[in-house]
Amino acid sequence: MKQRFVLLVILMTVALALPAMLLNFNKKTDTYNLNNAEVNQLLNELSKDWDNVEKYRNTIVTNSYDFNYEVIDDAGMVLIKTDTGMPVDMGRATSERYTIRDIKVDGEVVGKLLIDNDFDTAISGAQNRFMLRYYIAILIEAVIIAVFLFWVFRNIVKPFDDLKDFASDVASGNLDKPLEMDRGNIFGNFTESFDIMRTELNEAKQKEYEAQRSKMELVSQLSHDIKTPVASIKALGELLEAQSTDDKSKERLNSIVSKADNIDVMVSDLFTKTLTDLNELNVDASEQESSILDKIIKDADHMDRITGDGVEGCIIMCDPLRTTQVINNIISNSYKYADTVIHLKSRIEDDCLVVSFEDEGGGVSEDDLPMITKRFRRGENAKGKPGSGLGLAIASELMEKMGGELEVENTSRGLLVTLYFQIA
Template sequence: EDLGRATTERYTIRDIERDGEFLGRLLIENDLDSLRSDAYLSYRAAYIIAVAIQSIIIMAFLAWTYFSIVKPFEDLREFASDVAGGNLEKPLKMDRGNLFGAFTESFDIMRSELNDARQKEYEAQRSKIELVAQLSHDIKTPVASIKAMGEVLEARSEDEKTKERLTSIVSKADQIDVMVSDLFAATLTDLNMLEAENTEQESSILNGIIRDADHMDLVISEGISECIIMCDKLRTTQVINNIISNSYKYAETAIYVSSHIDEDSLVVSFTDRGGGVSEDDLPMITKRFRRGENSKGKPGAGLGLAIASELMEKMGGDLEISNADGGFRVTLYFRIA
């Protein structure tokens, strides 16, 4: 009974022997609560040490993961955003110690090559602009001289046939001048360098622009409604020159100009009596290098109305075309200031 209780209560039990003869057992009572407390403290210390070691290992792994995988990936993503935004000057730092080291070098080489290609493209664009500008100048200068001499000779001539021929020479000179201007404008548009500097202008300036463009005296105008419009005078002159030149070329009739104010726009219409164009051609003739069926045998590159439409958009306005009143109508919308 004592042995059972001693075992239950965790006594220390020692056998007592003398000369090999078993004499009995010694029962030593232990402080069980103290033993349990010591054991608990030992287990707790071991647990804390184990958790601390595991935490250090996890933190070290997370740090390695961030600096070797996550951070390089974020750098690559930021680099891709810079490249997509056109920033090709910022290099990508290379670190062969992370998993993306080889990719980083490849991406930076790609950036460098793209930057070089962009610089070469820019230089090519500048060369193209300079070439076209020089050609425009070289062509316009003699054409202007031919036109001036033709006008002088026309004024002095008394022979009707000679006057007609001189008038034709002046008209052809104007056509060449318009075509060269369109070529230069088309080049600038292709390079996204065609700009319009909008300023507030009195609508009455349109009367002068129309009058200067109508060297054949075919325009019949009701006068322009008075208001303040937003436009670039130089670009507006180019638009109206193209419209009137087109009517000269394809209609060869009177050109009727009318205008009215519609809410926040000044609407100006140019209508000839040349029979118009086919309905199938209407959607296409404001596209570059597209011409209607009635243009066969006529000089031109199909740029006039396309350039006019693009210039009106640059000025915040619009250009519409239609068949009306037995002819072709071009309607311009100028934004009212």
């Protein structure tokens, strides 16, 4: 891994230096190369035949050399030239970068030889060669960079993304998906350790689940077993109360029966909560006429505190048994904590039947309000009164299992509990 990384760094360095290397390669070929032998030969011919040459005036002559040229005398007069487009004076020849040589006869300068370097063609050729090298350099550099980026993606980016996804799975509790191990990437040495950690966490989670399930099954069994002696105590207390003729004894026996009822309610709540945690609480929501709610409410309101016009007629989704538990809990809580009249209202809203119960007990504190549907949480107004803090929590869970919802809020009169039933 380390050797391959060093090799890629070297290739990247070469890629960055490659344009400069290619652009400077054979730089001399970008300049115009004049054949000095031919130039000297032409100068010798002109010197020897100068007497005839100086008789010409701006005359086009046949060219036997690889370059165009022009001859002027010492007065600047054009004598001969090989191309009509050639300059007619020294100034223009100089500006167009002509090669200028002296023509000498017996050591005396008698004229000038102006040689066309074809500089534009040379520049064009140099530019073409420059661009060719430039594009080749860019292409090679692009290939090297692409290889480097592919290596980075395969050996760094993708393994890092895999680790990130693995961490998300672990954080969300999904410990069944193994982390693919590849020692070829940069995180290869850590991959196996992470997967071992996942395996150990999964084993610990399974052990914790088994321990929790065992504990909840024990609580469920105890809750069930406690109900039998409590029922016996209640029955015996009611029998003794019925047979007693002494008012003080009747009062004490009535207190025993009342406490037995409280214990029975708390044990029932604990039993229901445990079944919910074990996912063994059966909720079978089916299509029911909403009039079933009127019957459940009437049966639960044994103190005749409910006022209202009844429930709107429609077909709803509910489990009659679990709905009875929910409504019994709401009404018994109102009896216990508010001890006032209960206002019943209902309406159809979108695809729900909304049924609300509002007492006149002043409600609960705003701090306690969000917590009273949580397990084992009770409001300040519950102090000194029997209860487990499970009632509304269980009612809320039962409503959710039936596809509905339970909401609580304070009003100007007291506490408002609202049930939402899905319309079939």
